[in-house]
Structures are given as structure tokens and as C-alpha cells.
Amino acid sequence: MVMDNESTLLFASRISLKLDCEMDLAFYPHDVQQCEILIMSLQYTADNVILKWKEFEITNNILLAQYYVSGNYSSDGIKKYDVGKFSYVSGRIQLSRRMGYFLINKYIPCVLIICMSFITFWIPAEAYPARVTLSVTSLLTIVTQQYQNAMPSVSYVVALNIWMLSCIGFVFCSLLEYAFVVSVMDNKGTDLWPTRKLKKLLHLPETTNDDETGKSPVHTPLKSPKMSPQAIDKISRIVFPVSFLLFCTCYFIHFCR
Numbered sequence: 001m002v003m004d005n006e007s008t009l010l011f012a013s014r015i016s017l018k019l020d021c022e023m024d025l026a027f028y029p030h031d032v033q034q035c036e037i038l039i040m041s042l043q044y045t046a047d048n049v050i051l052k053w054k055e056f057e058i059t060n061n062i063l064l065a066q067y068y069v070s071g072n073y074s075s076d077g078i079k080k081y082d083v084g085k086f087s088y089v090s091g092r093i094q095l096s097r098r099m100g101y102f103l104i105n106k107y108i109p110c111v112l113i114i115c116m117s118f119i120t121f122w123i124p125a126e127a128y129p130a131r132v133t134l135s136v137t138s139l140l141t142i143v144t145q146q147y148q149n150a151m152p153s154v155s156y157v158v159a160l161n162i163w164m165l166s167c168i169g170f171v172f173c174s175l176l177e178y179a180f181v182v183s184v185m186d187n188k189g190t191d192l193w194p195t196r197k198l199k200k201l202l203h204l205p206e207t208t209n210d211d212e213t214g215k216s217p218v219h220t221p222l223k224s225p226k227m228s229p230q231a232i233d234k235i236s237r238i239v240f241p242v243s244f245l246l247f248c249t250c251y252f253i254h255f256c257r
Contacts, residue, residue, distance in 0.1 A: 039088060040086055181233065
């Protein structure tokens with residue numbers, strides 16, 4: 001405590017605080033947390049004490065394992081209560097999560113597993129062991145990734161849950177695609193659309209051909225085009241990668257903003 005020549009009393013105090021910060025993890029691991037510090041004198045009113053920040057900065061010696069300080073803000077003012085007016089100073093620290101761990105252990109492995117499951121579309125449908133083994137292995141690997149200890153224990157869905165469940169869905173759909181291909185192989189092709197049933201429903205006449213002698217017309221049954229297993233795989237080679245690319249684009253645009 002020091003008094004200068006102008007009768008101004010300077011009081012300095014070193015305060016060590018251990019504070020809690022309430023976090024919203026809905027965007028985890030792309031979350032940005034705002035932690036606020038509020039200091040107020042409740043013993044002396046604003047008529048006696050005015051609090052001002054001399055400087056509000058974060059030391060560079062502090063290193064956090066999961067976060068880095070992406071910003072800090074300070075303010076001061078006076079709050080009015082029934083018992084009087086009190087001066088306060090507040091500071092806000094912005095913490096952004098480090099993404100290196102999640103890129104290496106979550107996102108890149110999942111993308112590689114998804115790409116590996118899409119390779120099955122280029123394997124001949126007759127190679128049952130290769131396609132089934134590759135699809136099932138991809139599914140089990142990505143399910144194991146889902147239940148590792150990187151998830152926060154919260155009661156709501158976080159961004160990483162959406163990513164992992166969507167990746168599981170893509171791998172599972174690739175396995176269903178092969179089941180459909182096997183079904184088509186067993187049935188020697190499948191109808192692209194029920195042409196004859198549609199004609200009967202709309203009461204349209206079937207195509208007829210008259211023979212050369214002008215005798216009774218011969219009804220020619222309408223045949224529906226068949227879809228081969230190779231055609232299904234060719235369609236899947238485009239649909240699955242494009243769908244996954246669109247999902248990744250929407251996911252990172254929404255959660256990394």
C-alpha cells in the first residue's frame with residue numbers, strides 16, 4: 001500500500017484464483033470455449049473504489065494439452081444493486097481446441113477405412129471371400145474407433161458422434177450393396193422397373209404383331225430391362241464416393257465455422 005504526493009492511495013495485491021469454466025461441447029472437437037473472470041468489490045461502493053485493468057494479457061509460458069488461447073478480452077464498469085453501485089472488472093479468455101490428435105486418430109483413419117470399403121465396388125462380385133472380408137473388417141474397425149476414450153461424457157450428441165455414426169453408416173451401406181448384388185446374381189438380374197405391371201395399372205394395351213398372312217395378332221409380352229451386378233457396382237462407384245464427399249464438405253463447413 002503506497003500513498004503518492006497527490007494523496008492517491010495505491011493498493012496492490014497478488015491474487016491466485018482457481019476458476020471453473022462451463023463448457024458447451026456440442027461442436028466437440030471443433031468447439032471454442034469462452035471462459036470469463038469477474039472481479040468485483042462488494043465491501044466498497046463505486047463512490048469509494050473504482051476498479052480498472054492496468055493490463056489483461058495471457059502469459060506465453062502457459063501451455064494447455066487440449067487448448068490454445070485464441071483471444072482475450074477485458075472490460076470494466078459499474079453494476080447497480082439495491083444496496084448500491086459497485087465497480088467491477090471482467091476478462092474473457094477464448095480457448096480453441098487443438099485438432100492434431102483428432103486428425104491423426106479419428107478423421108484420417110475413418111476416411112481411409114471408408115475408402116477401403118469403397119474398393120469393394122471394383123472387386124468382382126464372384127469373389128465372395130475378398131468382398132465380405134474387406135467390408136466386415138472395415139465395419140468392425142470403424143465401430144472400434146467409435147468406442148475409444150476420445151468421446152466426452154455428456155448427455156447430448158456432439159459433432160464427433162455425428163461423424164463416427166455417419167462413417168459407420170457408409171460402411172454398412174457398402175455391405176448392404178454387396179448383399180443386393182449377390183441377390184441379383186442369384187436371380188440372374190433384376191427388373192429396373194415393373195413395366196408390365198405399370199401397363200396393366202394404366203390400362204394400356206400391350207404391343208401386338210400381325211403375321212404376314214393377316215391372321216390373328218400375336219401378343220408380344222413386354223420385357224423389363226434387367227440390371228446386372230456389374231451395373232450396380234458401376235453405379236455404386238460413383239454414388240458412394242460422391243455422397244461421402246458431400247457429407248464431409250457439409251460436416252466441416254458446419255462445425256468448423
